[in-house]
Amino acid sequence: MRIFLTALSTLILIPLSALAIDIQEVKSKGGFTAWLVEEHSIPFVSIDISFKGGASLDLPGKRGATNLMVGLLEEGTGDMDARDFAAAAEGLAASFGFDAYNDSVSISAKMLTENRDQAVALLRRALIEPRFDQVSIDRVKSQVQSIILSDSKNPEDIASRAFSAAAFGDHPYGSGLNGTEESVEGLNRDDLIAAHHNAMAQDRIFIGASGDITPDELAALLDDLLGDLPAVGAPMPKQAEYQLTNGVTVIPYETPQSVAVFGHQGIERHDDDFFAAFILNHVFGGAGFESRLMSEVREKRGLTYGIGSSLYSLDHGQLFIGQVASSNDRMAEVITVVTDEWTRMAESGLTAEELSAAKTFLTGAYPLRFDGNSRIAGILTGMQSTGLDIAYPDTRNDKVNAVTLADIARIAKRLMRPEDLRYVVVGQPDDVENTD
Amino acid sequence: MKHIFAALILSVIAAPLSAQDNVKSFTLANGMEGVVIEDHRSPVVVNMVWYRAGAADEPRGKSGIAHMLEHLLFKGTENLAPGEFSKTVAANGGSDNAFTAKDYTAYFQRVAADRLELMMKMEADRMRNLRISEEDVLTERDVVLEERNQRTDSDPSALFGEQRTAAQYLNHPYGIPIIGWRHEAEKLSRADALAFYETYYSPNNAILVVAGDVTTADVQALAEKHFGPLEPSLDLPVRARVSEPPHLAERRLKFSDERVAQPYIIRSYLAPERNAGEQSEAAALTILAELLGGSSQTSFLGKRLQFDEQIAVYSSAFYSGQSLDATTFGLVVVPAANVSLQDAEDALDRVVAEFLEQPINQEQMGRIKQQIKASEIYGRDSLRGLANSYGSALTQGLTLKDVAAWPEVLAAVTEEDIKAAAAKVFDRRQAVTGWLMRKGEEQ
Numbered sequence: 001m002r003i004f005l006t007a008l009s010t011l012i013l014i015p016l017s018a019l020a021i022d023i024q025e026v027k028s029k030g031g032f033t034a035w036l037v038e039e040h041s042i043p044f045v046s047i048d049i050s051f052k053g054g055a056s057l058d059l060p061g062k063r064g065a066t067n068l069m070v071g072l073l074e075e076g077t078g079d080m081d082a083r084d085f086a087a088a089a090e091g092l093a094a095s096f097g098f099d100a101y102n103d104s105v106s107i108s109a110k111m112l113t114e115n116r117d118q119a120v121a122l123l124r125r126a127l128i129e130p131r132f133d134q135v136s137i138d139r140v141k142s143q144v145q146s147i148i149l150s151d152s153k154n155p156e157d158i159a160s161r162a163f164s165a166a167a168f169g170d171h172p173y174g175s176g177l178n179g180t181e182e183s184v185e186g187l188n189r190d191d192l193i194a195a196h197h198n199a200m201a202q203d204r205i206f207i208g209a210s211g212d213i214t215p216d217e218l219a220a221l222l223d224d225l226l227g228d229l230p231a232v233g234a235p236m237p238k239q240a241e242y243q244l245t246n247g248v249t250v251i252p253y254e255t256p257q258s259v260a261v262f263g264h265q266g267i268e269r270h271d272d273d274f275f276a277a278f279i280l281n282h283v284f285g286g287a288g289f290e291s292r293l294m295s296e297v298r299e300k301r302g303l304t305y306g307i308g309s310s311l312y313s314l315d316h317g318q319l320f321i322g323q324v325a326s327s328n329d330r331m332a333e334v335i336t337v338v339t340d341e342w343t344r345m346a347e348s349g350l351t352a353e354e355l356s357a358a359k360t361f362l363t364g365a366y367p368l369r370f371d372g373n374s375r376i377a378g379i380l381t382g383m384q385s386t387g388l389d390i391a392y393p394d395t396r397n398d399k400v401n402a403v404t405l406a407d408i409a410r411i412a413k414r415l416m417r418p419e420d421l422r423y424v425v426v427g428q429p430d431d432v433e434n435t436d
Numbered sequence: 437m438k439h440i441f442a443a444l445i446l447s448v449i450a451a452p453l454s455a456q457d458n459v460k461s462f463t464l465a466n467g468m469e470g471v472v473i474e475d476h477r478s479p480v481v482v483n484m485v486w487y488r489a490g491a492a493d494e495p496r497g498k499s500g501i502a503h504m505l506e507h508l509l510f511k512g513t514e515n516l517a518p519g520e521f522s523k524t525v526a527a528n529g530g531s532d533n534a535f536t537a538k539d540y541t542a543y544f545q546r547v548a549a550d551r552l553e554l555m556m557k558m559e560a561d562r563m564r565n566l567r568i569s570e571e572d573v574l575t576e577r578d579v580v581l582e583e584r585n586q587r588t589d590s591d592p593s594a595l596f597g598e599q600r601t602a603a604q605y606l607n608h609p610y611g612i613p614i615i616g617w618r619h620e621a622e623k624l625s626r627a628d629a630l631a632f633y634e635t636y637y638s639p640n641n642a643i644l645v646v647a648g649d650v651t652t653a654d655v656q657a658l659a660e661k662h663f664g665p666l667e668p669s670l671d672l673p674v675r676a677r678v679s680e681p682p683h684l685a686e687r688r689l690k691f692s693d694e695r696v697a698q699p700y701i702i703r704s705y706l707a708p709e710r711n712a713g714e715q716s717e718a719a720a721l722t723i724l725a726e727l728l729g730g731s732s733q734t735s736f737l738g739k740r741l742q743f744d745e746q747i748a749v750y751s752s753a754f755y756s757g758q759s760l761d762a763t764t765f766g767l768v769v770v771p772a773a774n775v776s777l778q779d780a781e782d783a784l785d786r787v788v789a790e791f792l793e794q795p796i797n798q799e800q801m802g803r804i805k806q807q808i809k810a811s812e813i814y815g816r817d818s819l820r821g822l823a824n825s826y827g828s829a830l831t832q833g834l835t836l837k838d839v840a841a842w843p844e845v846l847a848a849v850t851e852e853d854i855k856a857a858a859a860k861v862f863d864r865r866q867a868v869t870g871w872l873m874r875k876g877e878e879q
């Protein structure tokens with residue numbers, strides 16, 4: 001493959017929708033609100049449910065509880081054990097995804113029209129009355145431990161974990177949501193019940209749906225599915241204070257290629273200049289091949305296979321970070337080039353041509369983001385949890401087009417601060433000094 | 437809970453496609469084939485050009501050249517400057533990329549449907565008019581070596597896979613990694629790239645696949661206009677790779693590395709692939725993989741090894757029948773803490789033997805068939821997934837008729853078919869068994 005960027009580049013939080021798409025707001029009797037795109041040509045529906053808060057609601061000393069709890073939702077309910085539950089879901093050919101993120105717990109379901117009622121009933125049992133039996137807890141814990149162990153040997157994970165830890169300290173954002181070997185070992189059934197109650201309550205739900213379902217059918221479905229969840233969950237976490245200074249951290253690791261995570265504090269997604277920052281990052285390191293970082297580091301110098309940057313704007317803390325991998329003997333040159341580009345952007349912003357090309361791409365690409373029911377359902381949920389209104393898709397391109405060179409110059413000065421730039425390098429890079 | 441090692445495995449229940457009314461094909465006078473998948477849900481189109489040329493078609497000693505050429509196809513033509521292809525796609529709000537496999541190389545763009553013609557025009561241009569400088573080739577070779585660093589040399593699991601695959605094939609080029617052996621990839625030249633390009637990049641070796649908000653008539657007219665004038669290659673090599681001799685001796689290998697966090701065992705058997713007009717054995721193996729190790733919770737290996745005996749944190753069986761030449765059937769066990777690889781392998785052998793002795797659980801078989809049926813419905817949701825399915829099938833020796841017949845062939849598989857296919861494939865003489873271990877904990 002010509003380019004294979006890591007998950008980092010998917011974290012841009014501009015919510016998406018398509019212009020030709022008709023989004024309906026659906027309100028259920030039980031008080032749930034969902035956004036729906038009706039599409040009856042394929043006989044299935046995708047439903048995406050997001051509970052705000054997520055793994056950041058882990059209590060002190062209980063890191064990993066939300067993640068383990070979410071991992072156990074498909075491991076049995078009531079009188080069904082994990083195998084019974086899987087057999088039932090497979091028999092219906094329903095697909096249920098349960099995921100924990102920093103700021104949310106996400107449930108994504110795909111259900112055939114022909115057996116949707118049975119699939120909803122099954123999913124409801126998993127969400128409302130998970131079993132959390134000891135056998136399953138032990139089994140899933142051992143899976144999580146295996147993941148924690150694997151991550152501990154992965155240079156990319158080591159680098160981003162070290163960056164987050166230094167940036168956010170004791171806040172949950174400062175550690176991996178899987179938890180540590182010790183914290184996971186210490187979790188018990190009561191912790192999971194508490195995590196379930198804290199994270200999956202009615203006061204924090206956002207719902208998107210797309211596919212073969214009518215508004216009335218969806219409204220009834222939601223009341224069945226979610227009506228018995230607790231009304232109120234745990235309070236949202238505090239703001240995460242950014243604590244990192246400039247410099248270079250080298251973490252020695254025996255591998256032919258070093259990995260670097262670099263950056264500093266970012267920008268809130270509700271900032272007035274967020275659109276300008278979004279465009280700036282697009283040109284800087286967000287646009288794949290067309291970005292300055294790719295052009296300078298890969299295309300001109302052949303120093304890497306991939307480099308990118310992203311606005312990592314979480315609900316309670318923000319980073320502006322990038323990632324790159326390069327041979328140990330070439331990482332020093334990569335760092336010089338990246339720092340030069342950081343400085344150039346801070347000082348001179350974008351050219352008129354770059355701004356114009358970015359607008360053309362961003363406005364042209366916007367309607368194409370709708371690729372099928374699953375994607376649309378996720379987009380609708382994302383828009384709501386970001387606080388956007390239902391007409392946003394109609395005005396979004398205007399907002400992109402309204403950004404001026406002066407806006408860019410202002411945000412470039414504010415957002416890009418070479419004097420605060422921190423590199424965390426994992427590997428055995430030649431001529432890269434640890435400044436700590 | 438999905439296990440991280442699920443990433444090791446290709447999803448087996450991946451959208452079997454049936455003959456949909458909305459799939460049409462045509463052939464141009466110069467031999468180029470076209471497939472059109474109409475989907476009018478949104479004004480988007482995926483445009484792909486597939487070449488029947490992949491890593492397994494490379495000359496000996498030039499491993500990695502198919503993939504490096506793929507990179508170089510973005511470096512310009514008589515009409516486009518280096519980088520201008522992707523820049524033009526982006527200026528039209530689209531995205532583009534490419535990928536190389538053992539049997540094919542494919543290029544694609546995702547754009548608004550009204551920009552399709554421009555994409556086809558540029559693809560036609562780079563099919564015949566590539567212009568690359570020595571300097572472009574040297575820089576891009578560095579990029580490819582960094583890609584190998586990142587995706588293979590930095591990942592012990594990938595290095596282990598490379599060694600196992602090399603041991604699997606005694607003679608066939610499937611044993612050679614797509615990205616190339618480092619010692620060969622670092623010597624690839626502009627002349628090597630151009631030689632491969634001139635041999636294989638021609639309309640009579642290419643398939644156009646367009647999916648989205650288009651009509652077949654429009655796509656065919658655009659294809660006539662832009663690809664139609666290209667001269668076919670008159671000396672396109674016949675696609676016949678060297679074949680495998682009989683495998684007479686089991687191969688076993690152990691690989692240890694400082695960076696291994698989680699040891700595991702993986703065994704692969706040489707296995708027959710789907711062939712035009714004869715797909716039933718591959719269908720039986722597809723269902724066998726599901727029954728044995730498809731779902732962690734309900735498959736035979738999962739139940740026994742992860743639940744009853746708790747010997748494994750993860751287990752799986754995998755098989756992908758889509759391949760031009762002989763493929764593999766695989767088994768994986770990731771042992772639980774304190775379980776040795778030997779004990780894990782012994783348990784695997786014991787449980788597989790048990791599976792072969794017992795009657796097949798008909799309920800499980802019914803669930804698998806229901807999922808296969810449903811995956812066809814879910815599969816229709818993704819334009820790119822559909823386009824990929826057709827492009828890869830046609831470049832791997834199958835016809836549209838085979839693609840259309842596949843769901844029925846799967847549905848017709850019986851218990852006897854599965855047992856017969858299993859008995860044939862589970863022959864240790866054609867197997868490679870690998871142990872991945874932590875350094876210092878070699879067993």
